C-alpha cells in the first residue's frame with residue numbers, strides 16, 4: 001500500500017472488502033459516487049445495499065475533479081475508485097490528480113470516505129497511487145490478490161482508519177471471523193518465493209507488452225485506441241449489439257459495454273463500447289486486431 005494504514009486486515013476478496021466498508025460508512029438510501037464506466041458487480045452491490053450510485057466522469061488521468069466536486073455537492077457519503085488498471089478502461093490515476101481529488105474531499109464540509117479498489121495489484125504497471133497520501137484518515141485502500149495470484153485464494157488486504165476498520169473487523173467476527181490462515185500462508189509464500197515473484201513480474205510485463213502490441217495492431221487496421229494498464233481494453237463501437245454478434249462470429253469474446261455504465265439511461269446511438277481482454281493474446285495479435293476492426297466497422301465487411 002502506498003501509505004501505511006492505521007489498521008490492516010485480510011478479507012475474502014476486493015468485493016468483500018468494498019461491501020463491508022460501505023456497510024460501515026453509508027446506509028440505506030445514501031449516495032455513493034462511482035466511476036462511469038465502472039465495475040458492474042459494484043453497481044449491483046450498491047443496488048443490494050439500497051445505496052444510490054452517483055456517476056463520476058473519467059479522463060486520461062482518472063476521475064475528473066469537476067465531476068467529483070458535483071458529486072460531493074450532491075451529498076455523497078463515499079466515493080469508490082479504482083486507482084490503476086481501471087476496469088474497463090485500463091486507465092490509472094496520476095499522483096497530481098490524486099492530490100487534486102484529495103483536496104476536494106478534504107475541503108468538503110461533511111466527512112466522506114474514499115474506497116480505493118486496487119484489484120489488479122502487482123499485474124498493473126502504473127504506480128500504486130493513493131489519495132491516502134493526502135487524506136490518511138479518509139481512505140480505505142483495498143488490494144486484491146485475485147488477478148495477480150489467483151482468484152481462488154479469495155484474498156484481499158484492506159487498510160484504513162481505525163474508525164472504519166475496527167467496526168468492520170468486529171462485524172466480521174459475527175460471520176466468517178477471519179480468512180483461512182492456511183490460505184494466507186500460501187499467499188505469503190507466493191509473495192516471498194523468488195520463482196513466484198518472478199512469475200508475477202513476468203505476467204505484468206507480458207500484459208504491458210500485449211496492451212501496446214494490440215493497440216499498435218488495431219491502429220494498422222484503422223482503429224485508434226490508447227493502450228491501457230492491466231488486461232482490459234475499452235473499445236468504442238458504433239453499435240454494441242452488432243459489434244458483439246460480429247465479434248462472436250469471428251471467434252473473439254468480448255463483454256458488452258452497457259453493464260459497465262453507471263448511468264441507467266441507454267447510451268445514445270454511436271456511443272457504445274465493448275470490453276476486450278488482452279490477457280490471453282499471444283502471436284495472434286494481428287489476426288485478432290483484423291477481426292476486431294472488421295467487427296466494429298473500421299473496415300467494410302468483405
Ligand SMILES: Cc1ncc(COP(=O)(O)O)c(C=O)c1O
Pocket residue numbers: 012013014015016039082087117119144145146151155156
Ligand atoms: C474492478 C474490480 N474490482 C473488484 C474485483 C473483484 O476482485 P476479488 O476477486 O478480489 O473480489 C474485480 C475482479 O475482476 C474487478 O475487476
